[in-house]
Amino acid sequence: MIQITEDRVRRSLPLLAALLTTLVLAAPAHAAPGVAVTYETIPxxxxxxxxxxxxxxxxxxxxxxxxxxxxxxxxxxxIEYVGAAAKLAYQSGYSVISYTSRGFHDSAGTIDVAGPDTIADVSRVIDWGVAHAAGDVTRVGVGGISYGAGQSLLAAAADPRIKAVAALSTWTDLARSLYPNDTVSNQAVELLLAAGRLTGRPGPVLTDAEAAYRQGRFADVLPISPPRSPATKAASIKAAVLIGNAWNDGLFPPGQVTDFFTALDAPKRLMLSPGDHATAELFGAAGLPNEIWESAGRWFDHYLKGVDNGVDREAPVRLRPNNGGAWRDYPSWRAVTTRTDTTTLTAERIGTGWPTIAESGTVLVSGALQGFLKLPTGVATPLVDRNAAAVWRGPAHPTASTVGGTPRAHLTVTTTATTTLFAYLYEVNPLGLGALITHKPVTLAGAATRTIDLDLEPTLWTVAAGNRLVLVVDTVDARYGSASRLGGGVAFGADSTLSVPRS
Structure with missing residues (x-):
């Protein structure tokens, strides 16, 4: 990734401004409204x-x-949001500041993982925008993608001047995102650590967290999560919040988002669509046509400018099925599920520590293929090793149906040692070929018999007529760290069940 220096930016500003005005905005020569782009240093x-x-x-x-x-x-x-900023400034008259977060690239300081200084930076930029960029202190909005989204939610909890938020591909609970059910999301953590080292200057919090992760002490990192998780501050957020995330987000999966959204007591909208981390809104940040950014623009227009565009009367929950289809509207997240079908699972026994062809896919890649090309993470269920995985087949669906909500596996499990389980729910055709609908890991400590309720990630998925749902549970997945070792065993009791939400 090329680092933009101040001198280089200053030299390119005239060209950049011209391009934004003539290409992105395409304003006619006689039109008075336009935009001015400057490169600034903000304390x-x-x-x-x-x-x-x-x-x-x-x-x-x-x-x-x-x-x-x-x-x-x-x-x-x-430069990330300059295209979107130019459209917002030109079309709607916003003064927009797109800035490099503390510790990265050309901004000073060190990366504190959305710590107190990074969140306070948002307020200091607001101060500067009011004083130097003709910003109206009574009409302030914040937003961003990923790290910028989480900062925006945390800043809204701390700064009452913020009246509207657009959080895209956001986290709401760091621990649930990167350490789900005591299982490290290795690919996600490695990706974040590598990007931090390559593009920024890790501070003590990030350095200590990486050391603990490398030494197998990820649980020691958990204390940094609550103060950096918007979920712990939902009651303090009074701004109007729009959230746009992807079903297959490999960094910040949707379960933590739907729970946070439900807890919010403020004007709110949730948009979940196919794709992986940042893929649904990526092109919109560059100023290209994008329905997520268009929704964010309408959100800001209403809650900052008072435009009567109807967003306050539209359904708070908008979902697009993960395997294709039009947007569907719901009055709440709970309303997505209209009934639940429960199936009893047969007793099974498997060995541990051996991989099977059942996998959750690759972070950023698998979800992007699902979102852009409708290519799901697949499996041939007849080839799943029954010595290393339990496989339960549901009945064939006579007509098309929709899985909508959070599937749950209620499992009575006996382990011979600390074991990590990976549960996968597939739609499988008559030939046994399956598409991954959702999944979830869980790590169980020690040798014991226990009953667990394992919530898979929420989904909206249309099951074709003639196909069936298949649940697979094994003990190794390349995306995650696994505590499972060769030679161990897992037994599933006959009183186990699978509950599938229907929409």
Whole structure:
């Protein structure tokens, strides 16, 4: 990734401004409204210099203008949202600041993993925008993708000036995202650590967290999660919140988001669609047509500018089925599930520590293939090794049906040692070929018999007529760390069940 230096940016500003005005905005020559783009140094918390592109409307008077603050994603710099900022400034008259988060690229400081200084930076950028970018302190919105999204939610809990938020591909609970059910999401953690080292300067929190992870002490990292998780601050968020995430997000899966959304007591909207981390909204950040960013723009227009565009009367929950189809609207997340079908599972016994062809896929790649090309993570169920995996086949569906909500496996499990289980729910055709609908890991400590309720990730998925649901549970998955060792065993009791939500 090329690091943008201040001199290089200054030299390219005239060209950048021209391109934004003529190509992105495509304004006719006689039109008075336009945009002005400048590259600024903004004092963050404690005076730390933060680099930013500031995009202001022109030809609309001296302001003040509604102010949007967009912190950059993890590993990305301030150019990330310039395309979207130019559209928002030109079309709707916003003053927009797209800045590089503390510790990355051309901004100073060190990465504190959305710690107190990083969140306070959002407020300091608001201060600067009001004082120097004609921002209206009574009409402030924040938003972003990934790291910028989480910062925006945390800042909204801390700064009452923030009236609207657009959080895209956000986390709401760091521990649930990266350490689900005591199981490390290895691929996600490695990706984040590598991006942090390559594009920024890790601070003590991130350095200590990586050391603990490398030594197999990821549980020791958990204390940093609550203060950095918007889920612990939901009651303090009074701003209107729009959340857009993907069903297959490999960094921040949807279960933590749906729970947070339900807990919010403020104007809110949830949009879940096919794809992986940041894929659904990526092109919109560059200013290209994108329904997620268009929804965010309408959200800001209503809650910051008072535009009567109907967003406050539309359904709070908008979902697009993960395997294709039109958006569906619901009055709440709970309303997605209209009934639950429960199937009793037969007793099974398997060995541990041996991989099977049942897998959750690769972070960023598998979800992107699902979202862009409708290519799901697949499996040939007849080839799943029954010595290393339990396989339960449901009845064939005579007509098309929809799985909508959070599937749950209620399992009585006997382990001979600490074991990690991976549960996969597939749609399987008459030939035994399956598409992964959802999955979830869980690590069980020690040798014991226990009953667990394993909630898989929520989903909206249309099952074709003639196909069936198949649950597979094994003990190794390349995406995650596994405590399972060769030579162990797992027994599933005959009183185990699978509950499938229907929409």
């Amino acid at each position: 963050g918390q404690g005076g730390t210099p933060l680099k930013a592109f500031v995009v202001q409307p022109t030809g609309r008077g001296a302001g003040p203008f509604p102010l949007l603050v967009l912190p950059s994603s993890w590993g990305v710099n301030d």
